[in-house]
Each structure stands twice: as structure tokens, then as C-alpha cells.
Amino acid sequence: MIIYDDILWSAFQIENEYGSYFACDYDYLRYLREKALAYLGQEVILITTDGSGDGYLKCGNLEGVYATVDFGVTMDPKKAFQPQRDWEPKGPLVNSEFYTGWLDHWGFKHSTTGLDIVAKSLDVLLAYGANINMYMFEGGTNFGYWNGANYPAFLPVPTSYDYDGPLTEAGDVTDKYLALRQVISKYVKTPPMPIPANTPKMAYGKIEMKFAGTVQDLLDKLRKPNQKPVTATYPVYMQAFGQYQGYALYRHIFKQDYSTAQNLSVVGIRDRGYVMIDQVPAGLVIRERIHNLSLSITAKKGQTLDILVENQGHINFGSGINNNTKGIIHNVTIGTTILTDWEMYPVSPELYVPSADTVKSTGTPYYSKDGRFMSPSIYVGQMPTLTDPQDTYLDPTTWSKGQTIIRSNTAYNIGRYWPIAGPQIRLFVPKPYLAPNTVNNVIMFELEMAPCKTQTGCTVEFKDKPLINATAHGPYHKYMSQEIGYKYNWHSFH
Numbered sequence: 001m002i003i004y005d006d007i008l009w010s011a012f013q014i015e016n017e018y019g020s021y022f023a024c025d026y027d028y029l030r031y032l033r034e035k036a037l038a039y040l041g042q043e044v045i046l047i048t049t050d051g052s053g054d055g056y057l058k059c060g061n062l063e064g065v066y067a068t069v070d071f072g073v074t075m076d077p078k079k080a081f082q083p084q085r086d087w088e089p090k091g092p093l094v095n096s097e098f099y100t101g102w103l104d105h106w107g108f109k110h111s112t113t114g115l116d117i118v119a120k121s122l123d124v125l126l127a128y129g130a131n132i133n134m135y136m137f138e139g140g141t142n143f144g145y146w147n148g149a150n151y152p153a154f155l156p157v158p159t160s161y162d163y164d165g166p167l168t169e170a171g172d173v174t175d176k177y178l179a180l181r182q183v184i185s186k187y188v189k190t191p192p193m194p195i196p197a198n199t200p201k202m203a204y205g206k207i208e209m210k211f212a213g214t215v216q217d218l219l220d221k222l223r224k225p226n227q228k229p230v231t232a233t234y235p236v237y238m239q240a241f242g243q244y245q246g247y248a249l250y251r252h253i254f255k256q257d258y259s260t261a262q263n264l265s266v267v268g269i270r271d272r273g274y275v276m277i278d279q280v281p282a283g284l285v286i287r288e289r290i291h292n293l294s295l296s297i298t299a300k301k302g303q304t305l306d307i308l309v310e311n312q313g314h315i316n317f318g319s320g321i322n323n324n325t326k327g328i329i330h331n332v333t334i335g336t337t338i339l340t341d342w343e344m345y346p347v348s349p350e351l352y353v354p355s356a357d358t359v360k361s362t363g364t365p366y367y368s369k370d371g372r373f374m375s376p377s378i379y380v381g382q383m384p385t386l387t388d389p390q391d392t393y394l395d396p397t398t399w400s401k402g403q404t405i406i407r408s409n410t411a412y413n414i415g416r417y418w419p420i421a422g423p424q425i426r427l428f429v430p431k432p433y434l435a436p437n438t439v440n441n442v443i444m445f446e447l448e449m450a451p452c453k454t455q456t457g458c459t460v461e462f463k464d465k466p467l468i469n470a471t472a473h474g475p476y477h478k479y480m481s482q483e484i485g486y487k488y489n490w491h492s493f494h
Contacts, residue, residue, distance in 0.1 A: 011045040011066070012036055013096070019050040019060025020491060022319045029062040049096040051491040052080055057087045070097030070135070072488060073113065073121035077128040095125065097135035100176065101164030102484040105155040109482040110423040110469035112164045115176040123183045134180075138167035141428050144350070144413035145245035149313040151320030154271065154288050156312040158424040159415030160468045168466070169428050170391055172198040199431070202390040204462035207381040207442055211452060212354065214365050214375045215249060215308055215347060216279050222347045229343040236344065237270070238311060238327035246403075247347035248327050250307040252339050258299045265294040268330025271312040274376055274447060278303050280366045281373035284448075287312075297334075305339075307332075308347065308376050310447065312416075349445035350405050350413045354380045365450075372449070376402075379444040379452065381460065389434035393426040395461045400448035407443060408435035422471040426463060 014032040029048075036046055050060035052069040061067040067087045074080040081093045100118055102111035125132055139162035142148075149156040162169040166177035173195055181190060212218065229251070230241040238248045266273055266285040273285040277299055285307075286292040299305070311326040332339045365374040394404060396417040404414040404427055412433040419425045434440055442460060444450070452458035 009045050011047045012040055013047050013049060014065060015048050015060070017050050017056070017060065017070070017317075017491075018048065019056035019058060020318060021059070021321070024059035026062065029065070033062060033065055047094070047096070052083050052095075053491075054083050054086055056491070057083055061087050066091060066094075068094035068096040070095060070099075072099035072102075072484070073117050075121065075124055077125050077130060081128075081130065093128070093130040094133075095130055096133050098122070098125070098132045099484075100134050100136060100166055100180075101139075101162075102488075103161065103163060104158050104423055104468070105150065106158055106418055106424075107421045108155075108423065109471065111482055111484045112469075113484045115174075115179045118176060119179040119183050122180055123186070126183065126187045134166070136161070136163040136165040138171060139163045139165040139169035141169050141415065141430075143415050145311065145313070145416075147313045147416065148316035150317055151315045151323075154312075154315070154320075156271070158468070159417070159427055160424045160466075162466070162468055170199065170201070170430070170466070200390045201464040202392050202462070203464040204383060204386075204392055206459040206461045207383055208455075209379040209381040209442070209444060209450075209452065209458045209460060211363050211365065211450075211458075212352075212378040212380045213363065214279055214377045216276075216306065216375070217363075218352065218378055219249065219345055219347070221352050222349060223345060223351065224348075227346065229345045231341075231343055233340050233342070234331055234338075235268070235328035235342050237325040237329045238309070238346075239325060241344055241346065243311075243327070243346040243348075245311055247311070247349070248309050249345040249347050250309060250328055250332075251343040251345070252305045252332070252341065254299045254301055254303050254305060255341075257301050258297070258334060261296045261298055262335045263294050263333075264297045264305075265333045266307065266328060267293050268328050268332075269293065269307075269309065270326045270329055272310040273328070274308040274310075274373070276306040276308070276366075276375055279306070279375050281368035281375055283368070284373065299334075308447070349378065349403050349443065350411045352378055352405070352443060352445075353407070354441050354443065374446075374449050376445070376447045377450065379446060379450060379458070381442045381444075383434070383440040383442060383462070385438070386434055386436055386440065389431050389436055391431050392429045392434075392462045392464065393466055394429055394442075395426045395463050395467070396444070397425055397461075398451040398457060399444065399446055399460070400450070402447045403445040405441075405443040405445070406433050407441045408438050410435075419470075423469050425467040425470050426465075428466065429462070 014036050046065045047068050048060050049068045050056040052071040069084045101113045142159050147157040269285045271287040275282045282297050283295040309327050314324050365377040367374050401418045406412045414427050
């Protein structure tokens, strides 16, 4: 919605920051324009949005479509809007994404933008007569596998997309919200209604977890019924066998002995691969890390090589969008020999349905010789029966890396956890994902190391507060954040 000449106009955006993409294809933009007009009619206002720079608008704008810009906090609205004015000499000033905070990446500090500078900038922009759309106004959650990634370098985004927004990922009111509301009230009358109370949060305590099986033990239960593995001479990428998100297991049977140490090279890993020989972890291969693309191994003829691959998120900004195949996308070699004849299995932990025997399991995973890794495994626990479930936060502090599912009659993929990387520790579990008066199973698909060598430590805990601003240092977490504010390069990542 845009206000111009005291009239509220409805606008439809045909593309988002296309000027940041390398193609600069005006035929593509014209196609979108004509499709929008065909469905919405000739009276609709069509817009584009791009970064506030002439270089972005050069390829992002189109005749017959009104160009808008996006940027974060600024104290110089004339300068910030100048690129829009260069391409749209007349018409409303529109910041279609006024950044109230910023996104996070695994392994980096939590991003924040102070409420004072956001409120002051909003005041300056509104006083200048600008139209403002806040991004994000309410934080969100990348449930399941829906987190994206930036590139270059490859940097996946955590499950939480709280964004330090005026409303949190749980929809709670913050001091930033109150400050921005006060600014807005200077320019328009705010609704005569009380601010809604924040939703209650519950700490349900510790849940005992039980080992259910390794990924190999449960392979049939981690894919659709009667879904057979794909066979090929060489590895094929995950999308080619219908696994667009999540995980896949690549399997090869060694055809000869390798009694002396050989270099197993997986240069085409996308994005993170857990290497096992007869289920015993041999190590980890990681995308774009030159020292983590190969392992020294020995093996015997007939042994099984398994590589469980995690797709850590699709690239969703810049030219890297065109390089989004996942799995193993090049040949795997041992020494100078290309390994041929592979089986590839989709692995979907959200399909796993615990049985009555699961919670009584006394088995254990396999461990690497150096004790750093275990074979990726499923663990299951049960929450206490809830008569009136409320929002809560799952805390996997003592776990390493993996995926969490809450399953009653329906499976809800809560998202990825990676507390040893940070900054996010706890996962938001909204009330609708917890079923009343029945069993809510907690399923942990742990990839690296569970705290379960002794049963006393094999727990996860549900708490009543979020924790998304920590970095890991042993068993304790130091609260850290990085301030994103005035003069930040907003379009280096998105």
C-alpha cells in the first residue's frame, strides 16, 4: 500500500531485487509485467524493489512499473532516495524494505540494530514524506529445511529468523515495537485499542531421550514406503532423485582392499558429508573448505562406504542462486581411482514414526576412533501429557548438530539445531505444534555427537525463554551480538 496525493493505493510487486542478479534480462521482467496485468487488470500499480543504488536499479527497473528501493537506517533521506529519484523523477518515495534488524548466520555473532537508531531513522524518513514498509516487522522461523544461505562464501542461515524485529519470532512485543509505535503516532493516529499481551511461554523441563537406531538401521523408516534407492555409475545430485531438501545417503561397496592409507576425496560435497565405513564414522567433509574435502582412510573389499549428506540450505541471493544443486555433485575418488556404482537414498527424519519398542531401546551408535563423531542416529523422547499446551523453546545445549521433529498425530519439523556453532541455541516450538491430551514425541536426528554415552545426560530441555544470541565456548555460552546500523552495506548479504 502506498499513500500518494492523500490517496491510499494498492501496489503489486512483480520481482524482488532483480537488479542484484547478474542476468539483467528485460524480456523476463516484461513477461512478469504482462502476466500481472493479465490477471490483475490494467488499473493495478506494479512496482519493483531494489537496493538503493543506481547499479541495482539499472537492471531492476522496467517501463510501466514503478521502481522502489530498500535500505536500512539512515539519517540522510535525500541521499538514500536519490537512486530512486534518478529513475523515478516523480511519484512517491518508497522504501519497500526498511531493515529493522538483520539476519544471522551459523557460527557468527547475532545481529542487532538498536531501537534508538531505528526509531530515529524512521522519524527522519516519515518527516521527509516517505512511504515505509518494515522488514522484518515480525521475526519468523525457518521451520523444517526452509532456511536459506548466502554466497559467497557459503553461509547458511539458522532456524530462527527473529531479525531483531519489533515483534519477536514468537510475535511478542518488544521495546523496539513500542518506540516505533510512538514515532508513527506523530504522523498518523494509532488505533484506539490496547496492545495485545504477549503469549504465555512454558518451561516443560527435561525430557529423557532414548537411542532408536543409526541412520543405517532405520533407513527404511526414513523414506517413503516402497521408495527404492537410486542406482548410478557415478553420484547424482539430490534433486535428480527427488530429494529437494534435507538429507541423502550415498552408498558404495569397496571393490578392492586399501590396506595402506588412501586419500578419499569428495570435492563435490554440497554441503556437509558424514563419512562412515561399515557405519563407523571416518570423518567429515565440508563444502568449500579446502582442508575438509578429503580424508585418509583404509578399507577392505566388500566394506560399505556411506556418506550422509546434509543440504544446509539453498542460496537465495545473488548469482549463486544458479549453483544450487545439492548432495554429491562430482565424482568421489580414492587415491587416483574414481569410485563407481553407487546407491542413493533419500533420508527424511520427519517421516520416522516411533514404535512402542523405540523408547525401550538399549542400543548405541558407532563411534569414530578419535571419539569426535558418532554415526548419525535417531533419539526419541516423550513430553509429559499437556492439557493446554503453550509456546515453548527446545534447548539442545548438550547436543551437537541435527534436526528436531515434534510428532503426535502429525509430524512438525521444528528445524535445525547447532549449538556448538551458535548464535542460536534454542528452537521455538509454537503452541499449535503440541497436541493436547496425547503423546508428543520428541525426535532428535543427531549428526555428530549426542550426550548419551551415559543415560543420565541423555536429555533435552524445554524452557520458557529464547536464546538466539550465544556463541559456544565449552559447556557455557557467552552472550554476544554485532550491531548492524548506519552505513552498513545492506546488500552484501540478504
